[in-house]
């Protein structure tokens with residue numbers, strides 16, 4: 001009888017130690033998520049910008065044997081201001097959407113659009129607030145301001161609108177750390193004005 005009571009107490013003590021151990025472990029993890037540092041935020045933003053494919057349209061390319069690759073010197077600086085839009089056959093546009101070789105300019109039924117400069121230069125996101133960035137991606141508002149036009153295709157803001165506030169903030173924090181590139185992206189061209 002005594003022996004079984006002893007075993008019971010030992011088991012109870014061990015269980016308590018185990019449960020307490022687990023609790024401490026969970027609390028540690030929670031504290032880390034809440035108090036994540038600016039460095040962690042920027043790292044998360046870099047990850048999201050990369051897997052979100054922002055470079056596809058927003059980065060000018062260099063052309064090598066493997067085809068187009070991101071130009072590290074002009075990464076995320078948008079459609080290069082000195083690259084003119086080639087003339088397009090308007091008949092083709094009845095059934096096609098065309099991208100230029102950099103993927104930074106597109107023509108379609110909406111006219112021509114040019115991917116924006118996302119670097120922290122004044123010609124890019126330099127003067128933007130976090131609120132503007134969130135509004136641009138959530139509501140598709142040009143410059144992230146009320147009373148501006150809707151963003152045009154192919155900017156897939158409708159998909160990015162589903163990201164959490166924390167994720168959007170992380171992307172903005174990262175974009176503020178990349179190399180600023182001076183590049184004034186042209187305004188969109190309406191269909192009748194296309195050459």
Ligand code: HEC
Nearest residue numbers: 052053054056057113114115116136142143151152154155
């Ligand atoms: C398929 C091409 C494409 C992809 C992918 C893309 N964008 Fe865009 N983005 C554009 C185009 C084109 C515009 C300009 C649209 C316009 O002028 O209406 C634009 C506009 C923007 C704007 C608004 C700039 C302004 O001045 O109002 C922001 C901010 C932006 N993109 C951020 C991003 C981010 C961040 C990602 C990745 C998570 C991304 N984009 C992915 C094509 C793209």
